[in-house]
Each structure stands twice: as structure tokens, then as C-alpha cells.
Amino acid sequence: MQPIALMDMLKVGVHFGHKKSLWNPKMATYIFTTRNGIHILDLEKSRQKLIEAINFAKDIASRGGVILFVGTKRQAKEEVKKAAESCGMPYVTTRWLGGTFTNFRTIQRTIKKMERYEKMIADGEIKKYTKKEQLMIAREVDKMKTFFSGIKEMKKLPEAIFVLDTKYDHIPVEEARQSKIKVIGLVDTNSDPSKVNFVIPSNDDATKVITFMAQALSEAINEGRAQMATTIMTQTEGAAVAK
Secondary structure (H helix, E strand, O other), rough: OOOOOHHHHHHOOOEEEEEEHHOOHHHHEEEEEEOOOEEEEEHHHHHHHHHHHHHHHHHHOOOOOOOEOOOOOOOOHHHHHHHHHHHOOOOOOOOOOOOOOOOHHHHHHHHHHHHHHHHHHHHOHHHOOOOOHHHHHHHHHHHHHHHHHHEEEEEEOOOEEEEEEOOHHHHHHHHHHOOOHHHHHHHHOOOHHHHOEEEEEOOOOOOOHHHHHHHHHHHHHHHHHHHHHHHHHHHHHHHHOOO
């Protein structure tokens, strides 16, 4: 991936925080100044923290680990989905269902039920039911897809989650902490950085910023997965030569 450039971060507006009156004092160390009553983040510190988060994500991916992308607010949904799909990672862009981590087994049972229904529909087996029953099943599948399509392939708890707004999506952050899952997240000037393992001080509202950050993590994950593939290939070739 390309090096993280301060100018690129400046162009998309990473440095714009919230009104001074809304700030969280725990973010003081990441604030550079105040302009027209708006806090301005220190871009160099944001860059350093982003690089740390990227390296962590890359390492997880290089070991075959999973990172769940989370972005449920309107301007994040499509960009988060696109970035997660581009690196083969699960995502949540609709309302977070309580218990997704803390009651993971129940969530998995629901996903299996959805897959069973989908197979019935695809195979035509659903036709053995009455029209009313078919309609009810179809509606239930549509509802389940809304919540579970992004985590359908997530067969175990992830090693980390990447949250595009840690204040707005505070519930998955709390569940991750309870489940000992690392949290990578954008933390704006009105948010609490103490709840995040890998803090990325950043504007968390602008679509351009969300796109920039999601793509940066996605590219890092793809690099990590490529490293894993290379390692496996090298080991396989070495084993073949040894024989």
C-alpha cells in the first residue's frame, strides 16, 4: 500500500474535530489548536496512530485472523461494506444486535437457520409449503439478511473490530471489550479514547474521511493476507523439496 501522507489526510479533512464545547478532555493530547470554536486534531499524531493501527491489522491478517468492520451510521454504511468486501472481512452496517459477541452461539444458530432457508428457496424445496408459509419464510429470510449477511461467513469471534465512529457505535465497542476483542477505531474530539486499543484520532463524520480510513485498513489487510499466502506457498514448496 502507499505510504500514509499528511497531505492526503489534510485534503479529506481528518483534522476537523467537533465544537470545543463538546470535547472529551481525554482527547486533549491529540488536539493541536482551536479555530472558530472548533477543535483541530494534530495530524502528525493522527498519522502515527493510523500507521500503528494499520500495522496491527496487517499482522492479524498475515496470521489468518479476522477483523470485523463496523459502521452503522448513514454516511458510513456503503463505504464500510465496500472496504470490508474488498479485503474479504465481515462487516456490520445495519443496527448492531446486542449479543453478537457476548451471545455468539445464539447468533450462529440464527445464521444457520437463515442458510437453511436460503437453501430451501434455491433448491425449490420451499414449494412443499403453503403459499402463506412460503411468504412468511421469505419475509424472515429478508429480515435475517438485513442483519446477518455481512457476518454470514464469520464462524468464530474476530481478533479485532474496526469501528468508524466509536461514540456512535459504542455498543459493539463495549461488547468487544467484554469479549477481550481488540478495538481499532476512529476517535473524534468528543469521544473517549480509553475504550479503544488502537486509537485513530480523526474526524468521524465526513464521508471522505470514512472512505480514506476504511480503504487504508482494507489495503493493509490485503497486504497481510498476501504475506500469509506467500508464507504458505514457501512452506509447501520447502516440504516438497524435503521429500
